[in-house]
Amino acid sequence: MSAESHLAKFGITIQQANDFIGLNIEQPELIFDTGFTYFVTIPMLSEITKYSESEISEYFKSAGIDDPSDLNNTRKLVNSDLGVLENLVDFDTKTGILSTTSLREKVQPLIGDPDYFPSYDPFFDPVADFQVLDGKYDSDELGVKHLGEIAATTANLESLFYGTLINIFSRLDKNEFDQIEPIIDNGSFYQNQALLFNALNSSPSPIAWTDAELADLVINDAARIINNYQTSDLPVGGILDNSFLGLAML
Incomplete structure (x- = not known):
């Protein structure tokens, strides 16, 4: 913009x-x-x-x-240029244990910093007064172009967050995940971005996770991302910046 x-x-x-x-x-x-x-x-x-x-x-x-x-570092979803991976960012349209409502119920108890109480909701709230006043996010404020303009609501951001995490893990097979998880845990993703990018740029995994397995992956990663966000020194930042997708494009 x-x-x-x-x-x-x-x-x-x-x-x-x-x-x-x-x-x-x-x-x-x-x-x-x-x-x-x-x-x-x-x-x-x-x-x-x-x-x-x-x-x-x-x-x-x-x-x-x-x-x-x-x-x-001002965009609400992601502050990296996602390029060909941008379409992984999408709303959660799943039902059952992969629905936004179900995932929220499992993630909320895992958000552990009482200084941010209620610590879960602010993660998805607009962070600037002008977003509240005009009631919308444009593509520049979001950090992705393909969604166009959306209402600046907690519900929209929450759905995009979980929908994107579902899409991320759906691209990974179990072997890829076993390689990537230690990279995230030990902070060595800077040296392994090609691995992250190539895994996410592949077709959806032919070795499908069950819905229960996929839900567990999303829940654990959502809690990691939200807790890390709240301990960051940055006053703003994208809710997907610390996801596998954001880390692959730093």
């Missing part, structure tokens, strides 16, 4: 944004924090100011901001 169309959500023009940056150029922390507040990414800042993305990153780093790319 262009900076112009994004800023229009707040009634702000490119010129007004550029004027704000010019007036506060000696306060990079303020510009950075304002970028977070309005979900203005480094590419958008580049469009506004005409400085290159690398120049903007160096500007923030010179002010002691360790990772300016955190500004780009």
Whole structure:
């Protein structure tokens, strides 16, 4: 999404944004924090100011901001370009033990940080005021294009979360899962992204999981993702960033 169309959500023009940056150029922390507040990414800042993305990153780093790319971590579903894997992101249309309702009931007791009580629901809530006000997520806010625009509801995000996890595990056979699980557990996915990508880019597994097995995989991974999200230092982030799909595309 262009900076112009994004800023229009707040009634702000490119010129007004550029004027704000010019007036506060000696306060990079303020510009950075304002970028977070309005979900203005480094590419958008580049469009506004005409400085290159690398120049903007160096500007923030010179002010002691360790990772300016955190500004780009604003999409609600996923912050990586999924490419050919994007269609794995979809709503949960299953019934029975793979329905969103059933999965929720099993995942909620596994979310263990009392500091976030009620810790389960906020994971799926809109994270920006403008999303609440206009009541929708566009493709840029979601991080995927094929869904178009959807209502910014907890129910939609929850269904997309579980539907995507079901699709992820449906692509893996048991041998692939046995190889991938240790990679996730020990944090070595950076060295094994090709394995993750190739497994997810394959056809659905010919060695099918039973519904009960698939449900267990989704439940355990959902709890892992939500608990990790809540202990992250980042103030925002995609609910699928730490899924097998997100990790494959970092």
